[in-house]
Amino acid sequence: MNSLSTYLIISALLFSLGLLGILQRRNLIGMLISVELLLNAANLNFMAYNRFLAPDPVVGQVITLFVMGLAAAEAAIGLSIILALYRKMHSINIEAAQKMKG
Amino acid sequence: MTDFMLFLPELFFILGALLFFIFSLRKTPNPAGYHRWAVVLAAAGLLVTVASSHQEGMLFFNCYRVDLFSQVFKVLMALGTIWVIFSSGELKGIDTRQHAEYYFLIFVCTLAMMMLVSSVELLTIYVSIELSSYSLYLLVPMRRGEERYFECGIKYFMIGVTASGLMLFGISLLFGVGHTTYVPQLIKVLPTVISQPAAIVGLVLALAGFFFKLAVFPFHIWAPDVYQGACNQVTTYIATVSKMAAAAMIIRFAGISGGASPAMIKLLIVLSIASMTFGNLVALIQKDIKRLLAYSSIAHAGYILIGILTLNSQGYAAAMYYAAAYLIMNYSVFMVIMKVADDGHNLQIKELAGLHKRSPLLAMTLMLGLFGLAGIPPTAGFTGKFLVFAAALGKGYLYLVIIGMVNATISLYYYLIVFKAAYLLKPVKEYPPVRVDFWTQFMSFALVIMSIYLGVFPDRFLSLTEAAARSLF
Amino acid sequence: METSGLNTILQFAFWVTVALTVAGAAIAVFPRNILYNVLGLALALTGIAGFYLFLGSLFVALMQLLIYVGAICIAIVFAIMLSRPLHISAPPRPPVKMWLSILASAVFFVGVVSVALKTKWQCAAGHVYKASQWSVENIGNALLTRYELVFEVISLVLLVAIIGAVITAGYSRRISS
Amino acid sequence: MTAMNMAGFPILTTILMTTIVGLLVIIFIPPEKTKLIKQVSLASASLGLVLCLWLYHAYDFQKGGLQFVERVLWVKSIGIYWFNGVDGINLPMMLLTSVVLFTGVWTMWELEHRVKEFFALMFLLVAGVYGVFMSMDLFWIFVWYDVSLFPMYPLIAIWGGTRKEYGAMKLTLYLLAGSAFILPAILFLWAKGGGHTFDLFMLQKIGFTPYVQNVAFLMLYLGFGILAAVWPFHTWSPVGHVAAPTAVSMIHAGVLMKLGAYGVLRIGMTLCPQGAVYWSHLMALLGTIGIIYGAIAGLGQTDLKYVIGYSSVSHMGIVGLGLATLSVNGINGAVFQMFAHGIMTALFFSSVGFIYDRTHTKIIPELGGLSKTMPVASSFFIFAALAGIGVPLMASFWAELLVLTAAVKAFPVAGILACMGMILSALFMLRVVQRTFYGEKNPRWEHIPDVSKFLAVPRVILMSCILFFGLFPKVMLDVIQSTVIPFVTRF
């Protein structure tokens, strides 16, 4: 539990799961949820490095805090775009957004 | 007081943003008035930026560095912003009720990018880039009337957040391996640990965010849809100003490794070749001019990368030169597009037919812009390419230069198709005449002269960019 | 102090947290019902908050719960309710896409894990683990000195997000007011 | 040789400026005033002609070397110089350019469609040509090279004839594809030369390693060879010429094609002498193939301009062969042939252009018996055809004599085969002349007026050029030779 690599592996797992979600969820909100996983994985990394390696433990924490804030803003923007799409397309599935190509 | 002066351009743009925030609270919109205000503010912003262009100093506990490198890019971005705002007089693509927000977001985005090029701390960089991205995420779906293009907003968002996730993860690795978030310290530390996988992977992943901004393969995938789907002015903004910031940041980040990792250079070479080739090849078959320019921007990202991947100041100077040239010529083309499609619809190439009769001046501006993009002398685009290739050959990348030139030849084909439409084709139906006011004429001449001046007399600007590139280290 | 006993308990708690987090993440990703996903996300986020605790930062853990679990998940739920995606029938998943996504994620996972394992992580010269350094006070200090600019900017980010969300979602203030 | 000589009047820049100022003036004339535009064009072209003639006269061939040098540092960091000068190799080319431009502008006097743009683009093109010929800095050579190529696209696509858009696109892309090899080669040499100068003569002093020379020369040869219509990169020549309007064909075939050979000579052979030696067999081979192939392929063509396009391939083959010999006579002959072919082919195209303007066809079987209705126009063409055959006392004869002499010495087999080209060119030129101008009077062309006196002037000028340099080759060879003799010592 006190080893860096445990945390790193967990964060890698979370990150990969997030990627998987982004890649195969068709529900846009589902994708957004997966994005949150990505950010959290990175946060976990920061915290872990902070704990085990960094000279100044404040940095990682502050970064994590700011990323949370950003994530909130991002979620707000993302959800609003999804809602707008829903109002236009009556769907929040990814299929609603694949007409532009070539 | 000096600190304040160093931060003056940013403060000015914050001021602009606040003003439009206040405007956005008003009940009755006044688009013409907003535009006037915006032009005045952006012009003043440009002046302020130019005035402070030779300042140097550190701010905010060394998180923020004002040097020639950042100031040159700030001037370029301020220039791009005033151009975009100048062209926003007939903002038909966006609901009149949202004009104030539009200007607000433009100002915020420019501010964010200015901060981005000055930031030398990873978190500051990340937050700045997110701020600019969020503004753009919001600007893109603002488009009114074209339902079929709405999906580009969600695409842009999804790809953007994924890229930023990768970037954040990369930054975390950099933090882990370098124990610091300050870029100057990282530059010192990283070359010593570059053999560690975490360092190089962190760097590459961190670059992903900027690659996304610059639309480098494989992070280019948003570009065509967004260029096509966003309203003309926003597309212009994305195509000009945001590229400057991205180029600046790639220059700053690529240098972190200090050229100690050949694998990294190889990766950059591969990405550059892939970008050029992909962008140019797919652009060949486009009908929508904005989509075409999106692919062309992917290709140009590849050219800029050629300059960057030399990892020496000559290459950076060349890349900066190229970026500036790209700003001018890309805006030339977009200005014509915005003028011709003044109702805000998406211009098809064939709609340019007979432009040389409808407006000779715009046709000439378009021609010069296209020549610049294609790299035909004596435009700035050519000189930029030349410098970039020279830098690459200075490092001995002969094959890369040959591939680049072959690509330039391929690209010529689609630029010629646009040119052909403007100069050769007879319009199939009667298009309304293009209204060209005085300021547009002025701008056309200014762009043409700038493009040719930069192309023929590159010395002064080149020495400026060289000085800027040296200030990086 | 029965350190070993406490250690065992902590160890157990840690692995339980790991299990919860991973399970939560899996639930957030795999089920096709979007509400399950949200709940899974909440579970995973809570687990991560637990990790933060293990790593010694109570403040961040609290913030995690507050912002993530509290705010973001609720916002998502609201969005789900507004968009009524529950009524939309889900077409079957194309297996090719499925496998390709798994492949891509797996590649990434392998890559990142090997990065984590292959890198010789070195402690910074001044690194000493002291709980005092993890205090909220220090964080506040940093926020107001080193991260002053970011602190200011994040407020701008939130402002942008609010305005943007409002205009994008289509509820123009001038109409609604 | 490269001494600063800014004290003197910058005559070369002035020549360049005649075209650029002409271009700018034309841009600011309203498009309706076609007469004025033409007058301005002719005035600026004749100013260039006068200056070039003066330059030719003032050049001291006893002294030889580079004269009228202008040299200013342009871009410090990578060493670009605004470096112009003339020597025996580019002086004839400058003269050629001015003559062809002058006659070309005059030939297009009857143009009515988008006059302003036509002349503006033409001057842009010629500015590029002048620039390439006078520059002694690799950067500027390349810049002007591209400047001269690009206007071909609109010029052909707007004012052209058969399949103009296809031809224009093909030609432009093809030629610019050539520069995809030239630019890397130039930069390669620059980088291998230390990366601080593009000055041709400073680079010349740096001895490049054989490897560098071989690689760079091959790239330059391929790149410029496309423009010089070296076999097998020659197919743009017929297609492009068919599509192009008269004056453009004149300038293109008359001057622009020479840029290719000139580039090989000026950059390739100057900087990479060993590379030239290494690849000389290839050059000789391709040149000889070009001579024979062009003539034989030209035999079967039914379009007048196709025929001339192929004859250009054949004649440029002679240039290539001459260069390949790397000897005084060969290069003398090659440069002289460039000049002679330039004038001759300009005459060709101006005659064909006239015929096409009047009859609206250039398909040989549709023509025939034109001698009856338009004897003067026919005689221009026949004269050009004779020059093309290499009849003595016309300029190209001397060129062929010198080249073939050198070729027989250097590459006996190639030289003998190239001589066979003389038979073939006679066969195919006379065939065209016969089918176009001889035979029964064709009632279709009965009422077509002959060349007016006014329009005959440019053709007569071209004819007299051919005759003058045919009778007095010394006038040109002394000049050429003054540079070539020191030039070949490095091979």
Next chain:
Amino acid sequence: MGAIFRDPVLFATVLGANLPFFTMAVILIFTRHNPRLSSQLSVGSIAVSAVCAISLLAKLFFAPALQYQTLWFVSGKLNIVFGYYLDPLSLLMLTIVGIIACLVQIYSLGYMAGDPGYSRYYAFQSLFAWAMMNMVIAGSMLQLFIFWEMVGLASYFLIGFYYEKWSASQAGKKAFVMNRVGDVGFFLGLILLLLGFGNLGIPELNHAASTHGLSQGLLTASALLIFCGVIGKSAQFPLLTWLPDAMEGPTPVSALLHSATMVAAGVYMFSRIFPFFSGSHDAMQFALVIGTVTMLLSSSMAMVTYDLKQVWAYSTVSQLGYMVMALASGGYFAGVFHLTTHAGFKALLFLCSGIFIHEFHTNDMRIIGKQGGRKLKIPMVCITVGALALAGVFPFSGFFSKEAILSVLAAQPNKIWFAAGLFGAVLTAYYSFRLIFHILLPMGGIEEKHHHDDHGGSSHEHEEEHHGYIFWAMAIPVMILAGVSLVLGFAEHPLEHFIMRSVNVPGELAAHGGAALQTVAHVAAEGAGHAHESGSPMLLILGVSAGLLGIFVAWLEYGRKGASRKGFLSHVPAIWKLFDLRWFMDVFYRKGLDTFMYAGLTSLFTLNDRRIIDGGIDGICIFTEGSGRLFSFLQSGMLQFNLLLMVLCAGAAVLYFVI
């Protein structure tokens, strides 16, 4: 420049040789629309030229060879020298050319009267005269070659003068191209000499060859190559078929081209550098074979044609063959002398035929005979004189020159050449008298129908008057030539003396020319000496009897009362056809050109250009665009597919750096 005016000889040379050129320019540029003035200018200038030539001959008759030269240009080690070389041979030839050209132009005043291309005709005539005269007095082989080509060019225009007629323009083209084939050999030979010897001055060449300044291999190779030029220009086998076709030109042109000038140029060039040629035994042997074959072949062709001019054309070829034989077997003087006499009588023959053709508007000897050709007394007499000269009957000029040739041939160790020469003489006499008898004694007498009968009164008279002028313009030159043919033979010895004289002449050129001419004298004297010694009377008898035999056979078949008026060859149709079709040479060339060049290489190359090269380029373009379409598949619009691409690439990059 000043030198030209100070030195009368040089002045006369330059003036005489170059005046026609300016005449041509003036006619083409200024007096195109005034045929009368044009013709006067042209005749005037050629007359001046002729006078200059004659006076030069007179002035320099006893003088040593003169050489004027100026350095025209220098290229590398190549010094191109232009100049004039006035020695007996060139002076003689210059005079012949001047006189014949002058006579032909005077004749043309009548013959070409009223032709729409009158001015053009005279312009080309002047061009031709200029080129020919300059060629004759050229000081170096290169200069000779240049004007040799110009002669070809002028002949191209003259042969194709009636350009509306397809066959005429075809003939002109054929003449030019076939000449070109020979010229390329000539040209290569010159280049070879230039490279091997470095100097193309005629005296220098002759000197070097005779004093072994040249290696034997180079000498033989370049001599053979230069001989190709002779083959082309003088219509030797295998390039002889252009000459009969060249009869498409106006008759005076044929007279000019095929008597003294163009076709003789080849033989002239041969004799010009005769010492050089004689340096190579192999080359001489080759030339002898070629000459013999040519002579026999063309005689055989002349036996079957009914076309007046064709007969003379073939006869020209065969006589040229004779000359080549003579020269090749060492008979320098014999060859030159035959060239001289042949110039006279062949011009005579052509011009007489021209009168018939002009009168009867046909070339067919049978029709001319039937319509009363013999009523035209003057031409009839003159043509007979010419034919007698051609047949080698004493005392006409042909007799002397033919005897000289036969004696040279007889001196050859291999008697087959002599036999061939004799046989040729028989054939010559046969075909020329076949023609004479056809006109003089037509089968079934003369049809009494004058073609002027249907013309009206006044116009008739006017026409008569005009006719008179035209007739006399044509008749006077003919009579002059007939006179010359009668007397020229007796000038053999003075001429021989003149041509061979230079041996002992001291002078500035003795160093160069002396030795060369010594050789000439030596070789020629050897040949002639042998002949005279070995059996002069015998030879005389043989020669005369050969001619008489030919005439007798012709009389048997065509002349005597009740003759069948069919050649003995008509009994063997295959051979008739063979002869008539020129031994299938034309067919062979045509087929070869059509199948090998047009259908073969040309279409192959065109196809290659269109399909393979252009196709390849278009293919590259299509491929490029196609790959654009292919790659646009990556931009499929499906968001997650795109993201997948992105993530896969990023993951691959990560893996790349880790592993």
